Amino acid sequence: MAMRRIMETTWNDNILFSFLVELTYRCNLDCFFCYNNLGLEGRPLTDEQYFELFEDLAHLQVMNLTFTGGEPLSHPSFLKLGRKARDLGFVVRIKSNGHALRGRLAEDIRREVDPFLIEISLHGARAETHDRQTRVPGSFERLMSNLGELKALGQRVKLNATLTRWNEDEAEDMMALADGLGMLVTISPTVTPRDNGDMSPMSIAPTDEGIKKLYRLYDQRVSDAEEAATCTGTPALDKNCGAGAAGLAVDPYGSVYPCVQWRRPLGSLHEKSISEIWGQSPALAEIRRLNSAAKEQTLALGDEAFGMSHCMGLSEEKTGDPLAIDDEARRNARLVQEVRRERTLLPVIR
Amino acid sequence: MAFGETFLHYPDLFPVRRSGETWGGESLWVDFVGGPYRFTGLSADQKRALVARFGPLSCDVPPTVTADVVPISIFRVGAGEFRGVELRGWHYTFDRDYGADAVRVAGLDFMGWIDFFPTTRGTFWTPLGSLPDDDAVACFQCQVENYFRLLVAYRLVALGGALLHSAGVVSELGASVFFGHSGAGKTTISRLGQADGRTVLSDDMNALCPDGEGFVVEKLPFAGDLGRTPGPRSRHRLRALCRLRKGPNDVTPLRPASAVAQLLASAPFVNADPHRLESLTDNLESLASRVGVHQLTFSLEGGFWPLLDALEPRAAVTAGP
């Protein structure tokens, strides 16, 4: 309840609450559908610039600081930057592929960075599938071993999976695998293009039936939580999402974006501080206006918008217009609604 | 020890994706056998260091060639990722991990990949981007050279040739290449060749590549006691290929099987790669068949050059082994 109010406050009043740092595009795996723009070039931020950024963010009362990449652990100063983030009181999250999270490095991160959560990518419930997507033989076996180590260290871990044509038959098994490890898992039905517009990852986007199977699984698993959420009500938000309202992202070269998915540059940390960008960027004002417009647009759609997740960043990348609801969002909404209709046709057993 | 453990604090973080953060936007072409090679992602300091190292082989604009370009992407890595190595008494080496499609390497303050498909390309990570003094320049040049000669060794195999630990000596008749184990006399025969008015390509490594008529030898811009000074491309028809031994002057043909075995032992890097050994062996069989291999026993007093000059170069043949 309290967090719902905080969400409303931060989104509606434009209070920066979460910040995502793409530390590096270097990676020790080579996932087929990775969204990073690998051709991006520039001058990477120095450790001193990161320190200044973190201090500014702490001053702005930003609570969540997420490190991602590439593989963020591959940044040569990862531990140093992580320690600084912890010392400044951020709730630190790390998005990692988990491949190197073992032994001394895992212990060092637990002790020195003390992340609230490590989100680790899972690509399938079988080694063959996982390794096919990561393109590193043995990566599944390594991950299973590393997850065991992290659990033994008492580290909170959540698994993130993207549903693809290659793993869509393993969604239930991925959930069972996470259950067996006592970890949360989120499976997203959306494969995204690369940040440079390369559409090749879409070649393994999941099928309609694969997505429906996933939604049915979610239906079975989260019905209780849904009921609880219904009881407490949904947040009264005046924006489509937190992009540019409660959250920002920065790439390894200091370009600031509304979110990791919406790559519209708001300014460069080589030229301005994050406080200046947050407080003065005309581009950010436009992002917020679009964000509110997208919300109004979704409300106007009524029932048609049920299950629709309109990502303005994806829409801008695919169509050039952040307010255009792209085919992928429409498809997902249609599939959610079809699954919902199936449910209402079934006898209710209490 | 597992791959990388000697040199890296966290071998698990060895980059698999061939990308990352560059040191700068500079690029440089280096054109010699197997190339042209195109370095990208360089800082201005790195570019200056490579120009100094490769001299007239380097240029800013693409050479007018029809051969495949071999791209070499340079990326940043933190110096803190590398373990310190006690250099006193250390025999220079680096770790290699051979895969079907690629080889990865980790060495003293560098790491990299050599990919073979669809064509050869290199990816190289170095912590040295800013080179404030001569020591830093020399360290960077050394890193690049150690990686580059490995890449060139593979590139030559892909082109039907080989990199040979050898001495290359040129007269007006053509080039003679002398190979053999360490101490067999490569540097000695090079000095004797110089004293005899011949030109030394290198007393350490030479590139042997097939062309329509046989094999050519090309001077490589890599270290050795002799022939290190960078110069323009220097290619010569290979007319004699000899295994070296010290002793009374004599030249005798080696049997093909023995010749190939001896050549394999002198073809560094690739001869330890199970995925490319067969290709290398095929190339060396072709080399032995087309050029012929002799054993030269030579005296420190000299007098053996006429024996070599009297060898009949084999006619160009198109047959394989």
Place this chain on the structure above:
Amino acid sequence: MSYRTPRDVRYRIIAREAVVLRQDVGETLVLNEVGARVLSLLDLGTPLDQVVDALLDEFDVERPALQTDVDTFVQELLTAGILEPIDADPTVPSPTHAGT
């Protein structure tokens, strides 16, 4: 008496309220404006009696009532694991919060 937030506690002041996360148990709670002020003053190392003095300047309230409320509140924060007395283990440094 001085207090600080334990190592696993993270908090920020959002619109004058404090969002507090206890990392170890994954529990989040929100403190109102006065609670947020008490927490941030204490976490800056302000002794409890000076916290009361500061609040008297900022809010229209009588000292006895305020003292009682603050004492009760601090006890609740101690019980909830959001505060610990600084004497508890002087060898363990607390994360430095951005404060207010």
